Amino acid sequence: xxxSNLVLNPxxxxxxVPPDRLIGRRDAVRTVFxxxxxxxxxxxxxxxxxxxxxVLRYIAAANVRREMLGDAFIxxxxxxxxxxxxxxxxxxxxxxxxMLNEIKTNVxxxxxxxxxxxxxxxxxxxxxxxxxxxxxxxxxxxxxxxxDEFDVLLNHPNFNKPEFLGALRSxxxxxxxxVVITATRISVALMNRKSQEVNPHGSxxxxxxxxxxxxxxxxxxxxxxxxxxxxxxxxxxxxxADDRGFLYSLAGHHPYLLQIAAASLYDVLSDNxxxxxxxxxATIIFxxxxxxxxxxxxxxxxxxxxxxxxxLALAQYRGYVDGRSFDIRQLxxxxxxxxxxxxxxxxxxxxxxxxxxxxxxxxxxANWRIAVGGIVPWLMDNVVSGTRDxxxxxxxxxxxEFQGLFTGEETKKIQEIASKIxxxxxxxxAEFVKSLFGK
Numbered sequence: 085x086x087x088s089n090l091v092l093n094p095x096x097x098x099x100x101v102p103p104d105r106l107i108g109r110r111d112a113v114r115t116v117f118x119x120x121x122x123x124x125x126x127x128x129x130x131x132x133x134x135x136x137x138x139v140l141r142y143i144a145a146a147n148v149r150r151e152m153l154g155d156a157f158i159x160x161x162x163x164x165x166x167x168x169x170x171x172x173x174x175x176x177x178x179x180x181x182x183m184l185n186e187i188k189t190n191v192x193x194x195x196x197x198x199x200x201x202x203x204x205x206x207x208x209x210x211x212x213x214x215x216x217x218x219x220x221x222x223x224x225x226x227x228x229x230x231x232d233e234f235d236v237l238l239n240h241p242n243f244n245k246p247e248f249l250g251a252l253r254s255x256x257x258x259x260x261x262x263v264v265i266t267a268t269r270i271s272v273a274l275m276n277r278k279s280q281e282v283n284p285h286g287s288x289x290x291x292x293x294x295x296x297x298x299x300x301x302x303x304x305x306x307x308x309x310x311x312x313x314x315x316x317x318x319x320x321x322x323x324x325a326d327d328r329g330f331l332y333s334l335a336g337h338h339p340y341l342l343q344i345a346a347a348s349l350y351d352v353l354s355d356n357x358x359x360x361x362x363x364x365x366a367t368i369i370f371x372x373x374x375x376x377x378x379x380x381x382x383x384x385x386x387x388x389x390x391x392x393x394x395x396l397a398l399a400q401y402r403g404y405v406d407g408r409s410f411d412i413r414q415l416x417x418x419x420x421x422x423x424x425x426x427x428x429x430x431x432x433x434x435x436x437x438x439x440x441x442x443x444x445x446x447x448x449x450a451n452w453r454i455a456v457g458g459i460v461p462w463l464m465d466n467v468v469s470g471t472r473d474x475x476x477x478x479x480x481x482x483x484x485e486f487q488g489l490f491t492g493e494e495t496k497k498i499q500e501i502a503s504k505i506x507x508x509x510x511x512x513x514a515e516f517v518k519s520l521f522g523k
Contacts, residue, residue, distance in 0.1 A: 091354035094317040095347035097340055097373075100137040103145040107312070107339070108305035109135065112296050116143055116265060117152040119294060120160075120228060123260030127234075127275070127290065128267045130298030131431055132380050133340035136267040139298060140164075140232055143265065161190045162228045167236040174240075176248040180208040183229060184216070193223050210251050214258075221261035234266035238278055246282055249289040257292050264293070269384065271295060300337040300432030309339065310346060321353050330363050334370060336432050336456040344373045345458070370458055378462045389428060392421035393454070396434060397463045400453050425452065432456070 096105065116126050116139075130136045142148055144164055150157045163186045165179065181204045188200035199219055203212045220227065237243045255262045268275070272295045276288035283289060301309065310331070314322060323331070327349060335341035348369035352362045382390065428434045435455040454460055 091319055091321070092317075093347050093350050093354070094313050095343050095350055096313070097343035097347060100141055101135065101339075103142045103148060105312075106135075106138055106142045107309045108301055109139050109142070109298070112139055112298060113142065113148075113152075115294075115296050120263050120265070121153065121156070123226065123263060125256050125264040125293045126266075127272050127293045127295050128265065128298060129269070129271055129295050131269060132384070133338075133377055134298045134300070135339050136269075136298055137232055140230055140265070140267045144230055159224050160226050160228055161187055162230060163187075164230045165232070167231055167233040167240070170236070170240060172241070175242045176245075176251075177208050179243075180213065183227065184208070187220070187225075187227055191220075191223070191225055193225075196220065196223055196225070210254070213251065213255060217255055217259040217261045221259050226261050226263060228263045228265065231264065231266045234268040234275075235270055238268075238270075238275065244279075244282060246286075249279060250283070250286070253287075253289050253292055266293070299430065301339055301342070303337065306332065306337045306339075306342060309342060313346070321350060323349065327362075330366075334367065334456075334458045338432055338456060340377065341374060341456060341458065344377075345370050348373065367458070371462065374458060375462065375466075378459050379466070381459075382463075382467070386424075388421060389424045392424040393428060393433070394463065394467065395421070396425070396452060396454055397460045400460060433459070 101107075112128070116128070119126050128136050128139055144162050149160065149162065153160060163183045165182065184200045184204050188197050188204075191197060191200075196216075196219060199216050203216050206212065217227070231237060243249070252264065256264050270278075272290050272293050275290045279289040307328075310323060310328065323346070331342065331345045331349060335345040345366070349362065349366040351369060352365045357365055382393075385393065425434060425436075429436060433454060433456055434452060436452045
């Protein structure tokens with residue numbers, strides 16, 4: 085049993101959020117259910133830990149389905165499959181049998197049950213699946229296939245094939261009795277491009293899906309996350325306005341990072357840390373807990389997005405060191421990275437149209453900065469580290485495929501900033517984060 089003197093942390097991170105604790109996402113949920121009601125399929129898309137699985141679990145919850153679908157609730161059979169759990173020898177026939185077994189368990193019609201048995205006994209084929217979903221629709225039923233981590237399925241040797249992807253598309257397009265809802269980190273456009281590798285001449289396999297993108301929380305939703313979680317603890321610990329400014333500057337409105345940041349600060353407050361130490365200690369804990377996420381996020385950015393993020397981080401750090409806004413154009417031609425900066429802004433990683441401060445970098449008559457301030461020290465320590473002398477800096481440019489993108493003068497400017505970054509930038513991260521919210 086826990087020690088009664090210990091203060092347990094109410095903030096939740098590391099796994100999907102239970103349906104009763106989901107914050108926001110009303111627009112996404114409404115769109116998915118509207119399309120589901122009309123027999124249409126949807127791809128839920130978002131970056132790592134943004135809440136895709138949480139939304140999928142919320143949609144699958146019985147009380148939510150009953151509320152959203154009304155009297156039609158009973159005719160919808162939800163089948164959940166986590167693609168990360170599929171073994172290498174798992175075949176498409178196994179997936180169809182799993183789905184048909186769930187249909188058989190839920191329907192009351194004897195003819196449907198019998199046909200499910202027949203299809204499961206034989207190797208499921210396009211012909212008998214057509215017959216089954218045709219009968220399912222005529223009897224007024226609908227199967228909803230929820231595929232979490234769909235990226236994994238697209239790279240599975242037994243599923244990234246025309247036989248499966250083509251059959252899935254055909255059934256979902258021709259029969260309103262089958263709706264497919266996927267959760268994936270890659271866009272529908274990219275899924276279609278990937279499918280062209282196995283289907284170079286036919287229609288894209290996923291053009292029947294509409295994309296619903298999960299973005300960082302809105303300000304009022306982020307406030308709600310903090311408020312409701314603190315209220316649940318019932319121990320009197322609260323975050324001041326100063327604490328909240330620190331949390332948002334450290335984690336932005338990314339739900340997973342905000343939960344980590346809040347959990348880190350909560351632990352420090354539980355230990356009765358002095359006021360002038362609480363943010364420094366919370367920052368160190370935050371970076372230890374968020375490092376794996378930052379690495380995963382960085383690894384999945386395309387090269388030009390990585391370069392744009394590095395340039396903005398270096399300019400922002402230089403502004404912090406100099407105490408004034410830094411003109412990012414001194415580091416290179418950022419016009420090349422305009423679409424990348426805008427995508428990073430859509431992801432909630434950077435923000436623009438700010439007031440001119442030492443925490444912002446000026447470009448195109450606007451001020452830009454990284455919204456998740458906690459990633460800047462991580463970048464300094466894990467990406468830019470070891471670039472403080474000319475030899476290692478040149479190697480870094482080549483390793484990161486940045487060589488040739490910058491002129492000699494631009495390279496000199498970048499190295500000048502890199503040379504001023506102390507070893508162990510995370511050690512001074514709290515002071516940097518404070519500069520982001522004007523403390």
